[in-house]
Amino acid sequence: MRVETRLHGEAERLAALHELQILDTPPEAHFEAVCRTAERLFGVSAAYVSLIDADRMWLKTECDLVPGEVPRATSVCHHTIQTDAVLAVPDLQGDPRFRDNRLIRERNLRFYAGAPLILSEGIRVGALCILDPEPRDFPDADAAALADLAAIVVAHLRLHGTNARHRAEVEARLAHEALIAEQAGEIARREQVQANANRLLTMAEQLANIGHWRVDLPDGQPVWSEGLYRITGRDPGSAPPHLSVFAELYHPDERARLVALVEGAIARGRISRSRRGSGDRTGPAATWSCAAPAGRTPPAPPRACSAS
The missing domain is CATH 3.30.450.40 (GAF domain)
Structure with a gap:
C-alpha cells in the first residue's frame, strides 16, 4: 500500500x-x-x-x-x-x-x-x-x-x-555569558599588559628626563606622558593642550611644519613617515615623528602621531 x-x-x-x-x-x-x-x-x-x-x-x-x-x-x-x-x-x-x-x-x-x-x-x-x-x-x-x-x-x-x-x-544565555566573561578576561589581560608597558615607559622617561606626546588620529585628541607634564611644568591632572598650543613649546622654525604634518595626517587618516632631529635648536623634545604602526601600510589608518 x-x-x-x-x-x-x-x-x-x-x-x-x-x-x-x-x-x-x-x-x-x-x-x-x-x-x-x-x-x-x-x-x-x-x-x-x-x-x-x-x-x-x-x-x-x-x-x-x-x-x-x-x-x-x-x-x-x-x-x-x-x-x-x-x-x-x-x-x-x-x-x-x-x-x-x-x-x-x-x-x-x-x-x-x-x-x-x-x-x-x-x-x-x-x-x-x-x-x-x-x-x-x-x-x-x-x-x-x-x-x-x-x-x-x-x-x-x-x-x-x-x-x-x-x-x-x-544554554544560549550561558554561552553568551561565557563569551562575555572570556572577552572581559582578554580585555583585562590587555589592560594589564598596557599598564605594565606604561610603567616601564614612565620609568625610562624618568631616568632619561624625557617625555612624549601623541595625537590619536580618529578624534585628534592629544595625549601627554607623565614625563612631558613634568618637563613642561603643567599639572598632570589637567587635559593636554590643543596641538596649536603645545606646538609653541617647540622651536619657531619647527612649529609650522609640525602642525601641518599632524593636522594633515588627521584629515587624511594616514601618515607619511617623517622624522626630524632638533639639532642645536632648543625645545622640550629632541625629536618628533609621524609614522604608520609597525606591520601596517596605508590605506589602513595609523593610530597616532608622537614626539619624544
Whole structure:
C-alpha cells in the first residue's frame, strides 16, 4: 500500500512538530501512562503514541505490535491525521485501504482506532492509537473518550516543547555569558599588559628626563606622558593642550611644519613617515615623528602621531 497524499499546510505542520524537539527522544513515563490507561479503558492489546514526520511514522511510546519506526506511506496513522475526527477501523484486514499492508497481515492486526494529536487548527502532528487482534466496533462514546486521552497527550507535547525551548534559551544565555566573561578576561589581560608597558615607559622617561606626546588620529585628541607634564611644568591632572598650543613649546622654525604634518595626517587618516632631529635648536623634545604602526601600510589608518 502506498499513500502519496500530503496535507494542506504540510510545511507548517512539520515545522510545528519539529519545534516540539521530541522526535527520537527516549520514552517518557507520562506518555506510557496514558497508553496503559487506554489499554485498560478500551480492553485492547496495545496503545501507542505516534508522530508523523515527513516520510516516517515514529513511536514515542513502546508497542509490541508496531515497530518503533515505519515508512509514513505504510502507516495507518497517516490516514488518522487527515482530519480532526477519530479514525476507527473495525477490521483492518477487511478494509480495502489496509488489507494489502504486509505489517498488518504479518502481525494479525485487526481493530484500529486513532485520535489525532491536534496542536492547533489544522496542525495534527500524530495520533494516540489503540490496536487489537480481534475485530470490533467502536461506538461514539468510546471515540470521545479516546479523543479526551489524546488531549492529555497534546498537553504533554506542548509541555515538552516549552521545556525544550527553555533549555535552549538557558544554554544560549550561558554561552553568551561565557563569551562575555572570556572577552572581559582578554580585555583585562590587555589592560594589564598596557599598564605594565606604561610603567616601564614612565620609568625610562624618568631616568632619561624625557617625555612624549601623541595625537590619536580618529578624534585628534592629544595625549601627554607623565614625563612631558613634568618637563613642561603643567599639572598632570589637567587635559593636554590643543596641538596649536603645545606646538609653541617647540622651536619657531619647527612649529609650522609640525602642525601641518599632524593636522594633515588627521584629515587624511594616514601618515607619511617623517622624522626630524632638533639639532642645536632648543625645545622640550629632541625629536618628533609621524609614522604608520609597525606591520601596517596605508590605506589602513595609523593610530597616532608622537614626539619624544
